[in-house]
Amino acid sequence: MPYLLEAVDLIEEGVPAPLVGRAAKDFGMPMGPVELADAVGLDICLSVADKLSDLVREAVPERLRRLVEAGHLGRKSGRGFYRNHGEKPLIDGIPRGYRAPGDLQQRLIFRLLNEAVACLREGVVEDPDLLDAGMVLGAGFAPFRGGPMRYIEQGGLTRMRQRLDTLRRDHGDHFSPDSGWARLGRA
Numbered sequence: 001m002p003y004l005l006e007a008v009d010l011i012e013e014g015v016p017a018p019l020v021g022r023a024a025k026d027f028g029m030p031m032g033p034v035e036l037a038d039a040v041g042l043d044i045c046l047s048v049a050d051k052l053s054d055l056v057r058e059a060v061p062e063r064l065r066r067l068v069e070a071g072h073l074g075r076k077s078g079r080g081f082y083r084n085h086g087e088k089p090l091i092d093g094i095p096r097g098y099r100a101p102g103d104l105q106q107r108l109i110f111r112l113l114n115e116a117v118a119c120l121r122e123g124v125v126e127d128p129d130l131l132d133a134g135m136v137l138g139a140g141f142a143p144f145r146g147g148p149m150r151y152i153e154q155g156g157l158t159r160m161r162q163r164l165d166t167l168r169r170d171h172g173d174h175f176s177p178d179s180g181w182a183r184l185g186r187a
Helices: 002-012 017-027 033-040 042-052 062-069 104-122 128-139 148-155 157-171 180-184
Strands: 083-085 088-090
Touching (some): 002 062, 042 062, 104 157, 104 180
Antiparallel strands (some): 083 088
């Protein structure tokens, strides 16, 4: 859910949805977060977000709520974050001269990494390898990266945690590192 929430936050800040999708695909995701939400159905995304918002301490994006209230449910209604033609989203072009934020990809991915660490700490999944397998096979995390925990390990725990601290400083408390990061170093 934080992956989609950050995508919607970025779009609300004025980042074109196609650039958000491109950042995710460049990381190795099979599709961008809003394209995935459109495929699943925005009504389903909203229902899940409503149920999980208290648990993950995140507000449901008003844009998601407005789209659903307007009947824009994604592929099944022909319109969501994107307009759709059958199975294929009709993706608008990126405005000429637009420059994406330099940390766009990191904002998307680090929200997801932080939530993966929280799931491990909370015992939602007890084994980092199982978490990685579930995220790759079930949630479409970039397969060649091995999963979020493997990606953190490869990036260096200290360096990854520092990057999260920088994102928090630059973009707000929704990047506050989960307390589980401290436990990763002791595992």
